[in-house]
Amino acid sequence: MTVHIERLSTGVLGIDRMLAGGIPRGFFVAVVGEPGTGKTVFALHYAWQGIKDNDKVIYVTTEESRESIIKQAKMFNMDLDKAVDEGKAIIIDALLKSQNDEWSLEEVDVEALVNKVIEAKRKLGYGRSRLIIDSMSTFWLDKPAMARKYSYAVKRVLYRWDFTVLMTSQYAITTSSAFGWGLEHVADGIIRFGRKVVGGELKRYILVEKMRQTPHDLRVNYIDIKDGEGLVILGPANFSKEDLALPEDVKRRIRSANKDLGP
Numbered sequence: 001m002t003v004h005i006e007r008l009s010t011g012v013l014g015i016d017r018m019l020a021g022g023i024p025r026g027f028f029v030a031v032v033g034e035p036g037t038g039k040t041v042f043a044l045h046y047a048w049q050g051i052k053d054n055d056k057v058i059y060v061t062t063e064e065s066r067e068s069i070i071k072q073a074k075m076f077n078m079d080l081d082k083a084v085d086e087g088k089a090i091i092i093d094a095l096l097k098s099q100n101d102e103w104s105l106e107e108v109d110v111e112a113l114v115n116k117v118i119e120a121k122r123k124l125g126y127g128r129s130r131l132i133i134d135s136m137s138t139f140w141l142d143k144p145a146m147a148r149k150y151s152y153a154v155k156r157v158l159y160r161w162d163f164t165v166l167m168t169s170q171y172a173i174t175t176s177s178a179f180g181w182g183l184e185h186v187a188d189g190i191i192r193f194g195r196k197v198v199g200g201e202l203k204r205y206i207l208v209e210k211m212r213q214t215p216h217d218l219r220v221n222y223i224d225i226k227d228g229e230g231l232v233i234l235g236p237a238n239f240s241k242e243d244l245a246l247p248e249d250v251k252r253r254i255r256s257a258n259k260d261l262g263p
Contacts, residue, residue, distance in 0.1 A: 005213055008130065008164050011049030012042065014233025015191075018208055018217035023164055023189065025128065027212070028155050030183045031168045033193030037204055038223055039168045040064070040072070041231045042193070043132045046166050047089065048078040050130035057089040058120045058131045058163075060113065062138035066093040066103075076230035090120040094138065110139050110150045114157050121161050128162060135168040136183055151186045188212045193223075198238075205237055 007022035016022050023029055031039050043059070050057040059080075061069050069091060073080045083089040094105040094113070103120065105112055113133070121129060136154075140147045151167075158165065169183045171194075184190050189211035195204050204223045208216040222234040 008055070008128075009049050009053070010042070011045030011047075011052075012231050012233065014221070015042070015206070015231075018206075018221065018233075019211055020214050020216060023211070024213050025164050026159070026162070027188040028159075028165045028167065028186065029189040029191060029211075030187035031166050031191050031193065032171055032184065034171045034195065037193035037195050038206070038225055038231055039193050040069075040134055041076070041225055042191075043134050043166055043168060044069070044073050044076065044078060044080075045230055047080070047130060047132055048073065048076075051080075051083045051088050054088075054127075056121065056124040056127050056129040057083070058092065058117055058124070058129065059089065060092045060094055060117065060131070060133045062094040062108065062133070062135055064134075065096050066091045075227060077228055078230075087124070090124060092116055092120060108138055110153055113139070114154060117158060118161065121163075129164070131158065131163040131165045133165070133167045135170055137168075137170040147183060148185055151183045155186050189214070196237075203237070206233070 006025040007019070008025060009016050009022045010019070031042060033039055047057050047059050059069065064072075070081050070084075080089060080091065084091060090103055092103050092105065093101070094108055097104055097106055103116070105116055117131060133154075136147075136151065139150055154167075155165075167183060167187070187210070190209040191211075192207045192209050193204065194207070195202055197203070204225070205220050206223050207220045208218070220237040222237050224232050224234055226232060
């Protein structure tokens with residue numbers, strides 16, 4: 001018996017192919033990796049594809065201003081400014097507090113985030129919706145032990161609102177590990193972005209570490225980011241998933257943190 005799964009295109013053809021057509025509707029997907037590896041560009045593709053597919057799009061930016069996100073999108077021929085003006089998308093700015101701005105967060109707080117997202121959803125109206133939170137790490141930078149609790153709270157409340165969610169999370173450059181263990185535990189899928197020096201040249205890559213209900217590609221694939229085009233898949237890399245495995249001491253810290261956090 002074949003079960004039909006509705007999938008949302010990511011806006012990147014090569015990644016859709018890695019995901020058997022896209023992200024299953026209603027999933028919460030963690031997009032993780034070090035700074036500068038392509039997470040935000042991927043999030044912009046996902047948002048722009050939603051606009052083209054007539055989805056309701058809400059983009060929460062915590063590490064760049066709304067204006068910076070709009071400017072970056074235009075570099076890849078994505079007119080988010082126009083989409084906002086036409087009521088197809090809302091960009092919530094959690095970086096710059098702005099007086100008299102309906103779509104700015106006055107404080108970086110998970111409850112305030114959830115309430116503002118629901119308010120934006122009501123404003124955009126009924127229908128299939130895409131939510132991007134870039135990044136979730138901002139909400140627990142000073143309290144990493146709360147990462148799992150906060151991530152679960154966001155998923156539990158927003159699950160009822162027909163969102164298919166991308167939540168980015170920063171990894172430390174020095175350890176290639178997360179600032180707080182939690183987002184990956186509640187996610188239905190994990191897409192990892194990274195970088196590696198090969199033959200003296202910096203290479204960016206993507207790996208789908210997990211995607212429920214999906215026969216996804218298990219290979220590491222090189223990526224590139226091109227002006228006017230955005231993120232493109234170059235093809236499988238000549239190193240394996242095992243080459244990217246976390247060191248044993250990092251794994252021990254993860255297990256210890258999970259034990260301390262409880263169920």
